[in-house]
Amino acid sequence: xxxxxxxxxxxxxxxxxxxxxxxxxxxxxxxxxxxxxxxxxxxxxxxxxxxxxxxxxxxxxxxxxxxxxxxxxxxxxxxxxxxxxxxxxxxxxxxxxxxxxxxxxxxxxxxxxxxxxxxxxxxxxxxxxxxxxxxxxxxxxxxxxxxxxxxxxxxxxxxxxxxxxxxxxxxxxxxxxxxxxxxxxxxxxxxxxxxxxxxxxxxxxxxxxxxxxxxxxxxxxxxxxxxxxxxxxxxxxxxxxxxxxxxxxxxxxxxxxxxxxxxxxxxxxxxxxxxxxxxxxxxxxxxxxxxxxxxxxxxxxxxxxxxxxxxxxxxxxxxxxxxxxxxxxxxxxxxxxxxxxxxxxxxxxxxxxxxxxxxxxxxxxxxx
Amino acid sequence: xxxxxxxxxxxxxxxxxxxxxxxxxxxxxxxxxxxxxxxxxxxxxxxxxxxxxxxxxxxxxxxxxxxxxxxxxxxxxxxxxxxxxxxxxxxxxxxxxxxxxxxxxxxxxxxxxxxxxxxxxxxxxxxxxxxxxxxxxxxxxxxxxxxxxxxxxxxxxxxxxxxxxxxxxxxxxxxxxxxxxxxxxxxxxxxxxxxxxxxxxxxxxxxxxxxxxxxxxxxxxxxxxxxxxxxxxxxxxxxxxxxxxxxxxxxxxxxxxxxxxxxxxxxxxxxxxxxxxxxxxxxxxxxxxxxxxxxxxxxxxxxxxxxxxxxx
Numbered sequence: 118x119x120x121x122x123x124x125x126x127x128x129x130x131x132x133x134x135x136x137x138x139x140x141x142x143x144x145x146x147x148x149x150x151x152x153x154x155x156x157x158x159x160x161x162x163x164x165x166x167x168x169x170x171x172x173x174x175x176x177x178x179x180x181x182x183x184x185x186x187x188x189x190x191x192x193x194x195x196x197x198x199x200x201x202x203x204x205x206x207x208x209x210x211x212x213x214x215x216x217x218x219x220x221x222x223x224x225x226x227x228x229x230x231x232x233x234x235x236x237x238x239x240x241x242x243x244x245x246x247x248x249x250x251x252x253x254x255x256x257x258x259x260x261x262x263x264x265x266x267x268x269x270x271x272x273x274x275x276x277x278x279x280x281x282x283x284x285x286x287x288x289x290x291x292x293x294x295x296x297x298x299x300x301x302x303x304x305x306x307x308x309x310x311x312x313x314x315x316x317x318x319x320x321x322x323x324x325x326x327x328x329x330x331x332x333x334x335x336x337x338x339x340x341x342x343x344x345x346x347x348x349x350x351x352x353x354x355x356x357x358x359x360x361x362x363x364x365x366x367x368x369x370x371x372x373x374x375x376x377x378x379x380x381x382x383x384x385x386x387x388x389x390x391x392x393x394x395x396x397x398x399x400x401x402x403x404x405x406x407x408x409x410x411x412x413x414x415x416x417x418x419x420x421x422x423x424x425x426x427x428x429x430x431x432x433x434x435x436x437x438x439x440x441x442x443x444x445x446x447x448x449x450x451x452x453x454x455x456x457x458x459x460x461x462x463x464x465x466x467x468x469x470x471x472x473x474x475x476x477x478x479x480x481x482x483x484x485x
Numbered sequence: 486x487x488x489x490x491x492x493x494x495x496x497x498x499x500x501x502x503x504x505x506x507x508x509x510x511x512x513x514x515x516x517x518x519x520x521x522x523x524x525x526x527x528x529x530x531x532x533x534x535x536x537x538x539x540x541x542x543x544x545x546x547x548x549x550x551x552x553x554x555x556x557x558x559x560x561x562x563x564x565x566x567x568x569x570x571x572x573x574x575x576x577x578x579x580x581x582x583x584x585x586x587x588x589x590x591x592x593x594x595x596x597x598x599x600x601x602x603x604x605x606x607x608x609x610x611x612x613x614x615x616x617x618x619x620x621x622x623x624x625x626x627x628x629x630x631x632x633x634x635x636x637x638x639x640x641x642x643x644x645x646x647x648x649x650x651x652x653x654x655x656x657x658x659x660x661x662x663x664x665x666x667x668x669x670x671x672x673x674x675x676x677x678x679x680x681x682x683x684x685x686x687x688x689x690x691x692x693x694x695x696x697x698x699x700x701x702x703x704x705x706x707x708x709x710x711x712x713x714x715x716x717x718x719x720x721x722x723x724x725x726x727x728x729x730x731x732x733x734x735x736x737x738x739x740x741x742x743x744x745x746x747x748x749x750x751x752x753x754x755x756x757x758x759x760x761x762x763x764x765x766x767x768x769x770x771x772x773x774x775x776x777x778x779x780x781x782x783x784x785x786x787x788x789x790x791x792x793x794x795x796x797x
Contacts, residue, residue, distance in 0.1 A: 119586060119589070120586055120587060120589055122586075123582070123583060123586025123587065124583075124586070124587070127572070127575065127579070127583045130574070130575055130579065131572070131574060131575075134574045134575075135574065318568075318570070318572075318573075319566055319567075319568040319570045320570045320571070320572060322536065322564075322566040322570055323564055323565075323566060323570045323584070323629070323630070324587070325536055326534045326535065326536055326559055326562060326564040327559055327584075327587050327588060328556065328559050328560050328587075328588065328589070329587055483535070483536050483537060483538070484531060484536045484537050
C-alpha cells in the first residue's frame with residue numbers, strides 16, 4: 118500500500134509540475150465546453166423579419182406583434198410588394214418575410230381559410246428552417262388561443278412538440294455529447310501518454326526490473342487520472358447546469374456513478390493504447406485518430422446514427438461514447454433511473470472489463 | 486556464484502546480439518564487461534535483469550533462474566540502465582524517495598550504504614534531476630539503484646558521457662560498494678577502466694572473447710610493442726606502418742600509433758624502415774603494453790577470423 122501511494126504521489130507531481138498536462142487536463146474541457154456551448158449552438162436568435170401585409174387588419178397586426186415580441190425575431194420593416202422581397206434578402210436587411218393575403222381577417226371568419234406565407238432566405242438552410250419553424254409555432258399557438266373565441270367550424274392544427282427539448286435548444290444536445298467526448302479524450306489520451314513517456318525516457322526499465330507488478334504500475338498511473346477526470350466531469354456538469362441551463366432532472370448520484378464507470382472505461386482504453394505504443398507521439402496519434410474522430414463522427418454526438426449506413430451503425434455500437442451519451446441524456450434531460458439505462462450501463466461495464474483485461478494482458482513486465 | 490551465464494544467445498531480427506556467451510562471477514566480485522558499442526553488453530544485462538528472454542541458454546542470479554524466479558531476482562537486484570533513468574521533473578530527493586518506496590524501503594533505512602555517494606549531491610537535494618550535471622545525475626542514479634541494499638548490482642555503461650574526474654570518483658565508489666559484499670557487474674566502453682575490475686570479460690559482436698584478471702593480460706613473450714609519434718600526417722603513417730612486413734597490428738592511440746611486432750629480428754628491420762622515411766619530429770620507442778593494447782590486438786584478430794569464416 119505504501120508502495121502504491123508512493124507511486125501515486127509521484128504521478129501527481131508529474132501532473133502538477135507540467136503546465137502542458139495541467140492545461141490539457143483543466144483548461145481544455147472548460148474552453149471546449151464554453152466554445153461549443155456558445156458558438157456551435159444551433160439556436161437561432163434575433164432573426165430579422167420583414168412584413169408584407171396586404172390586408173392590414175387587427176388579426177394580421179396581432180400576429181406580427183406576437184412574432185416580433187417573441188424574442189426570436191427582430192422587426193425589419195414593412196414591404197409594399199413582392200418585388201421587394203428579393204431586395205431585402207439581397208441586402209441582408211431581412212432573413213425571412215411574413216406575408217398576409219388580401220382580407221385576411223374576413224376570410225378567416227367567413228371561409229375559415231386564410232393564407233399566411235413565410236418566405237425565407239435559405240442560403241443558410243439550417244437557420245432558414247429554424248426560423249420558419251419558430252414562426253409557424255408562434256402563429257399556430259396564436260390561433261390555438263383564438264380558436265375558442267372565434268369558434269371555427271373546423272380547424273386542423275398541426276402541432277409538433279419537441280419532447281425533452283421544447284425549444285430545440287442545441288446546448289442540451291451539445292453538453293452531454295461534449296462531456297462524453299472530453300472525458301474519453303482526456304482520460305485515454307493522458308494515461309496513454311504518461312505511460313508512453315516512461316518508456317520513451319527509459320524510466321520504465323528500472324520500474325520493470327523492480328518488484329512492482331504490472332497491475333501496481335497500471336493502477337499507480339491511473340489513480341490520479343481517475344480523481345482528476347472525476348473533477349472534470351463535475352466541472353462540466355456544473356457548467357452545463359449553471360451556465361447553459363441544461364436541466365438535471367434525474368438522480369445526481371446515478372449520473373456521477375455512470376460518469377465514474379465511463380471514466381474507468383476510458384482509462385483502461387488509455388492503458389491499452391499505451392501498451393501497444395512505445396512513444397508519446399504514437400500514443401497521442403492513436404488516441405486522437407482512433408478515439409476522437411470516431412467519437413465525433415459516428416457516435417451520434419453530431420450526426421444521427423439512424424441516418425448512417427448499416428455498417429457504420431454497427432461501428433458506432435462499438436463506441437463507448439454512444440452508450441454514455443444515451444445514459445447521460447436520459448438522466449439529465451428525462452430523469453430516467455437505472456431501470457431504463459441498465460442495458461447501456463451493462464454494455465459500458467462489459468467494455469470496461471474487456472479493456473482492463475486486455476490492458477493487463479498486453480502490459481508487459483518485460484521489455485519485449 | 487552471483488551470476489551464472491550458460492550458452493546465452495540472443496538475436497533481434499537480422500542482428501545476432503549475443504552468441505553463445507558463458508561466464509560466471511564470484512561472490513562479491515567486481516566484474517567488468519568491456520566492449521565497443523553494439524557488442525551485446527546491454528542485451529546481456531537486460532537478460533540478467535529479467536527484462537528480456539534469451540533465445541537459447543540459461544542464466545541465474547544468486548541461484549535464481551532468470552525465467553522461473555524472475556520475481557525473486559527483481560527483489561535482490563539493483564539495476565542502472567544505460568540511460569540514467571531519472572525523473573527530470575522530480576527533485577533529487579523525490580527521485581531517491583520514489584525508488585525507495587518502490588522497493589518498500591525508506592531513505593533513512595539504507596542511508597549508510599549510499600552516504601558516500603549521496604553526500605556529493607545532498608546539497609542539491611531540492612534541485613530538479615533534469616538540472617543536474619552528468620556526473621551528479623550518475624551519482625543520483627547509482628544512489629537510486631542502491632537504495633534497497635541489493636545483493637547484486639548491474640550497471641550498464643555508468644560512466645559514458647561523464648567527465649574524467651567524475652569517472653574516477655565513480656570507480657572509487659564502486660570499490661567501496663563492493664566492500665559491502667555486493668557483487669557488481671559493470672560494462673564500459675573505456676579500456677582504461679578494465680584495470681579497475683577484479684576480472685574483465687571482453688565482448689565484441691556478441692561474442693565473449695576472453696575473461697581474465699587485468700594483471701594476467703600478457704602478450705606473447707616475443708611480441709614487442711612500439712609507440713610511434715610524429716608532428717603531422719599520422720593517418721598516412723598508420724596505413725604505411727600497416728603495410729610493413731613484420732608488423733602484426735597497428736592502432737591509433739590518441740595522437741600516437743601503437744604497433745605490435747612479432748619478434749626481435751622483425752623489430753630491428755621495422756625500426757630501420759621507419760627511420761628511412763625521414764618522419765618529421767619522429768619519436769619511436771618500445772613500451773610496455775597496457776590492457777588497451779591487449780584488447781586491441783585481441784579484437785583485431787577476432788575480427789579477422791570473423792571475416793575469414795564469413796567468406797567460406
